[in-house]
Amino acid sequence: MSQDYAGKAPAPRVPCDVAHKGAADGGLNRREFLAGAGLTAMSAIATTVAGAAPGFIESMLRRHFKELSPDEVQERLRLLEEEYSSRFGKKVTVAATPPMENVLFGYALDLSRCIGCRRCVYACVHENNQSRDPQIHWIRVLEMAKERGIDLEEADPYYDHDTVPQEDSFYMPVACQQCRNPPCTRVCPVQATWQEPDGIVVIDYDWCIGCRYCMAACPYGARHFNWGNPQIPAAGLNTDMHVLGNRPRVAGVVEKCTFCIQRVRKGRYPACVEICPVGARKFGNLLDENSELRYLMREKRVFVLKEDLNTQPKFYYFYAT
């Protein structure tokens, strides 16, 4: 399916904002030198102690993604493709598709339609190469009693019925709310996570140190940590990857929903929107007045979660009926 969420052809691509900040200098610069000199000895020890795979030192010395020159980005992508292709035994592509101009992604979810089937949860797991063991889910579906209304304290994320929806319940899926004012990026001690120009909050998995301060700061439980070594069966691997999105992660780093950055920057819908059997999930460009999203915001009444925290989500909930 290649539906166009914005109701128009994608705007011409512009160079990725993150890709042209660093200078394209050849050879070692001072930073690399300092980092390299101080760390070679330590990495040797770490390799022996942790029994780490070859390439450990290279990955340990990787620089911040935003500091890479366009050439270095290409080099990084090639390196990652090689790594994943050999690990999973299939051809993998890792892209760094840049944001489109005049696009600010937004999301809306119709609580009156959601039936709590969790298809979105597993479509997301497959699309975004989440670990199957231990399981990581970017979407958490909360079952709530109709007679109580939205009440997080009484919500049940582990409901397990033969059929859904249950008569007296309604369902509220929660994932990253893609805040305009994200508390998670501000607290990161090493600037490993940031908001892209199209509004997607991303993480550089090669730069994250795994301190989990962002998880403490997120009011929506949207960030997930790789507590163990993530396992993905080769058969279930999605080989269409984005460097800031669904490429396989390592143990000890944080990950989160990226609105399926590998899809939406190419004009496709997120996997959860496509899979939803009842059409409860809507996605589009907040800057385009003719988008379905803006139509909903105009014609229905939308609300955001925990609006008192001033996070200003770009993820809206509404009741269509």
Add this chain to the structure above:
Amino acid sequence: MRGPINFIIGSVRLVLRGGKAYYAWMAFLLALILWGGIAYVDQLRHGLIMTGMRDQVSWAFYIGNFTFLVGVAAAAVLLVIPAYVYSWKPIKEVAIFGELLAISAIVMCLLFVTVDIGRPERFWHLLPLVGALNVPASLLAWDVLVLNGYLVLNVVIVVYLLYTAFNKQPYNKNFVVPLILLSIPAAISIHTVTAFVYNGLAARPFWNASILAPRFIASAFCSGPAILLILFQILQRTTSIRLQDEAIWKIAELMAYAMFFNLFLFGAEIFKEYYSNTYHLSHTRYLYSGLHGHTALVPYAWASFFCSVVAFLLFLIPSTRKNIVTLNLGCLLIYSGVYIEKGLALVIPGMTPDVLGEIYEYTPTLTEIRIGAAIFSIGFLIFTVLCKIAIPIIQGEYSVDSLKS
């Protein structure tokens, strides 16, 4: 170059010599370090899944201990202020031990953070210039700066004082006094910044209260001296150091005031939470009465409260403050009370229930306990070694002259 080399040789000799008890103590610490070190290698290999932490409770035992120990390190200032600023004699000789304790505690803090992070080999991302330290936005970045700054400051002061004493030179007041004065705001800042790490998170109402930083300071001014008072008595028995009772009583009295302030702030917090009875109360309720049948922290929370109250009374009443038995009991009670309060009882209820209302009941695993034991052992080891060097030098029993004979 002769001076520094002599100092190092002299120090190494002091550390290597000792009685049976000393060697047994060091062997015990090294065994614990090995035991925990093996657990850490396991954790490096399998990931933090070896701990009891999960997405719902993503900080726990390690960060709790870190927070407690920041308090211990900061409390050295309580002894430094009267000792140096008002040159109040009896405390002056104990102040140096406050600084030694601060060094040991800060090293433990840094180790607890190190074992808590998922990719420790990427620590260089935190280095200024080489990495991408997120200042001024991230409070954790500030914490890295102030903690390391405080460590360097204390190391410089202690090494300089010992070095001059070892060489029987008078120390340069113009150099030392400004550094000591600087260590006072530095001590306050490490604790304030650490409190702000939690305080700034609107997502966690249990921490998002302005009273947090003052409470951190108040409880630190109890726990740090409590450890010192016990250590002094151990030093009195095992070394030639003699302290005046006056000094000990004075410290105990200061602790009573600090504990009063801590309990008052605690009461203010409890009133606000229970009287306003908003959603935010659920964290406090989880701590003190349990939530939906989950009561893992309740006994610890009440134990902490009773320890603090009883210790406050023991230190408030002059006769129990001056009695060696009740004084030590009070120290133990304060230590336990604040250890629970600033450790598990601060971090875990902040994350239970989690931001979407789920209750995940955290308990530490053996891996966490072993690694924690190893880090405490490293701290004790550092403190022991520092004392082993410092005491004879301060007492004038050991100097550059001793090397000649």
